Amino acid sequence: MFLKKNIGAKIALLPMIIISLTVFVGCIIYSFIYSLTNSKLIPVFNYVGFDQYERLFKTRKWDVAVENIFIYGFVFTIGCLVIGFLLAVLIDQKIRAESLFRTIFLYPYAMSFVVTGLVWKWVLNPTFGIEHSMHLWGFTWFELDWLVNRDLAIYAVCIAAVWQGAGFVMILMLAGLRGIDEDIWKSLSIEGVPKWKSYIFVILPMIRPMVITSLVLIAAGVVKVYDLILALTSGGPGYSTTTPAMYVMENFFSRANLGQAFAASIIMFISVVCILAPWAYYEFYFRNREAKA
Amino acid sequence: MEANGPRPKHLSIGRIGMYCFIIMCALFFLMPLYVMLVTSFKDMDEIRSGNLLYIPKSLSFYAWPKAWSQACTGFVCEGLKPGLVNSLKITIPSVIVSVSLGAINGYALAFWRFKGAYFFFGLCMFGAFIPYQVMVYPLLKIESALGIYSSLPGIILVHTIFGMPILTLIFRNFYASLPIDLFKAARIDGGNFLKIFFYVIIPMSTPITIVAVILQVTGIWNDFLLGLVFAGRDNQPMTVQLNNIVQVDYGVVEYNVDMAATILTSMIPLAVYFVSGRWFVRGIAAGAIKG
Numbered sequence: 001m002f003l004k005k006n007i008g009a010k011i012a013l014l015p016m017i018i019i020s021l022t023v024f025v026g027c028i029i030y031s032f033i034y035s036l037t038n039s040k041l042i043p044v045f046n047y048v049g050f051d052q053y054e055r056l057f058k059t060r061k062w063d064v065a066v067e068n069i070f071i072y073g074f075v076f077t078i079g080c081l082v083i084g085f086l087l088a089v090l091i092d093q094k095i096r097a098e099s100l101f102r103t104i105f106l107y108p109y110a111m112s113f114v115v116t117g118l119v120w121k122w123v124l125n126p127t128f129g130i131e132h133s134m135h136l137w138g139f140t141w142f143e144l145d146w147l148v149n150r151d152l153a154i155y156a157v158c159i160a161a162v163w164q165g166a167g168f169v170m171i172l173m174l175a176g177l178r179g180i181d182e183d184i185w186k187s188l189s190i191e192g193v194p195k196w197k198s199y200i201f202v203i204l205p206m207i208r209p210m211v212i213t214s215l216v217l218i219a220a221g222v223v224k225v226y227d228l229i230l231a232l233t234s235g236g237p238g239y240s241t242t243t244p245a246m247y248v249m250e251n252f253f254s255r256a257n258l259g260q261a262f263a264a265s266i267i268m269f270i271s272v273v274c275i276l277a278p279w280a281y282y283e284f285y286f287r288n289r290e291a292k293a
Numbered sequence: 294m295e296a297n298g299p300r301p302k303h304l305s306i307g308r309i310g311m312y313c314f315i316i317m318c319a320l321f322f323l324m325p326l327y328v329m330l331v332t333s334f335k336d337m338d339e340i341r342s343g344n345l346l347y348i349p350k351s352l353s354f355y356a357w358p359k360a361w362s363q364a365c366t367g368f369v370c371e372g373l374k375p376g377l378v379n380s381l382k383i384t385i386p387s388v389i390v391s392v393s394l395g396a397i398n399g400y401a402l403a404f405w406r407f408k409g410a411y412f413f414f415g416l417c418m419f420g421a422f423i424p425y426q427v428m429v430y431p432l433l434k435i436e437s438a439l440g441i442y443s444s445l446p447g448i449i450l451v452h453t454i455f456g457m458p459i460l461t462l463i464f465r466n467f468y469a470s471l472p473i474d475l476f477k478a479a480r481i482d483g484g485n486f487l488k489i490f491f492y493v494i495i496p497m498s499t500p501i502t503i504v505a506v507i508l509q510v511t512g513i514w515n516d517f518l519l520g521l522v523f524a525g526r527d528n529q530p531m532t533v534q535l536n537n538i539v540q541v542d543y544g545v546v547e548y549n550v551d552m553a554a555t556i557l558t559s560m561i562p563l564a565v566y567f568v569s570g571r572w573f574v575r576g577i578a579a580g581a582i583k584g
Binding site for chain 2: 006007008009010012013014015016017019020021022023024025026027028030031043046087090091093095099101102103104105106107108110111112113114115118119120122123128129130133136137161167171172174175178197208221224226227230231234244245250252253258261262264265266268269272277284
């Protein structure tokens with residue numbers, strides 16, 4: 001009876017179940033197994049234990065990649081959240097031409113990472129870009145050589161990424177702000193709380209779900225960063241802006257070093273799990289308990 | 294999504310300052326688009342000697358036809374035109390298949406719960422956060438085994454797989470917010486799984502479908518990595534071709550052609566966004582993406 005009742009739903013969910021098991025779970029197991037081998041051009045099962053991981057952690061390039069992803073993750077996340085929130089608050093001030101401003105802040109989100117990278121590569125071009133413009137205007141001291149500077153190139157990537165993603169965070173935050181009851185604003189203004197204080201100490205905690213959603217969406221995007229850097233710096237100068245994703249792709253497709261690529265990808269996966277675990281715990285366990293209590 | 298209450302009547306110093314700030318922000322956000330546009334209409338002499346931020350002294354239309362049909366990617370010089378066709382061939386079926394799958398998953402999960410369904414839903418959501426790099430190579434192996442690697446069906450399947458988690462989630466959330474009595478009434482009237490889906494649920498799904506379609510059209514159109522790996526040489530999407538055109542290692546770099554090519558590549562998602570962005574914003578405000 002039970003089975004018959006739901007047979008339609010079970011058939012309908014079959015693709016999801018198959019994909020989840022074979023692709024999402026299967027691929028991780030496959031990658032993990034072959035990360036324990038010394039596969040080069042083709043995957044062969046030649047067990048070498050954790051050698052690939054040991055080699056990975058000794059590779060200078062991997063260190064740089066990890067360092068970069070931390071810088072990028074930190075600056076991009078904070079940048080998107082702060083700018084997104086700020087823009088949402090500004091838009092929420094009953095300004096004129098609200099939809100025009102909203103459109104302007106959100107349109108970069110429709111651009112691909114490749115396009116974003118190429119545009120900013122041109123704007124930040126040290127010979128013809130903004131630096132050149134400033135020199136023509138007489139600001140000869142002005143320097144904007146981030147793309148050719150090993151220490152600063154990763155921040156150029158961050159700027160491009162924040163430009164692309166901040167508008168989306170703004171929309172999410174704005175949806176939260178618009179859900180705030182007008183009475184709360186009235187009572188805050190009767191109490192004489194300054195507006196900026198209300199936003200930071202009262203409203204921000206109230207739209208916490210939206211903040212968390214934004215945070216999770218941004219964080220999930222951080223590890224995926226690949227095309228943006230490929231288009232903007234190609235990982236350079238040298239390999240100063242390389243990321244774990246690039247390291248993996250390089251070892252898969254141009255250096256024919258499969259074992260190493262698998263090991264690096266598994267480390268990427270584990271770091272994502274470590275970052276997401278607290279959120280998932282909160283979302284699924286803590287919330288359920290709260291709901292029951 | 295409208296602001297509550299009236300707009301203040303008079304402009305105080307504070308509000309003038311606020312307007313100045315928001316206009317500066319807007320200029321910063323617009324600057325790259327502006328630079329792209331003006332650069333594409335300049336000739337190379339002006340690009341080398343002139344100011345990046347100035348409008349062209351004389352309009353040059355050299356770059357656009359070149360970017361469209363003559364620019365070289367590696368050995369072939371056909372511009373971006375074949376890329377546009379490929380991107381359409383990839384995007385349209387991928388969007389249809391992935392959105393349909395997401396809708397039916399969301400419907401089954403919201404109304405026809407059975408034991409274990411939510412376990413697999415959790416597994417599916419977990420897939421949204423696995424870095425592509427972990428899955429790219431094994432998936433390539435799976436597709437070669439199925440004989441569809443580096444073909445149109447191959448890339449469509451990949452987009453369907455990677456679009457599934459988020460689409461399933463937003464459809465499930467949307468359907469879960471519909472009144473359950475409606476579904477119960479349809480059940481009592483003898484509707485089965487498919488009948489209820491087609492006659493009751495689909496007619497109510499317009500707002501969420503718009504959000505899903507916009508997400509997928511822009512997402513798939515803008516994809517680079519998956520197109521590069523799975524589409525094969527003959528089906529390379531526009532983003533891949535754009536990158537190939539711009540990142541040539543030889544010859545003179547023609548920035549005006551590069552910028553024209555960049556604009557051409559972002560044309561479709563920008564158009565989609567400008568035409569339907571309002572509904573997208575509304576859909577999000579209505580709870581398509583929840584906390």
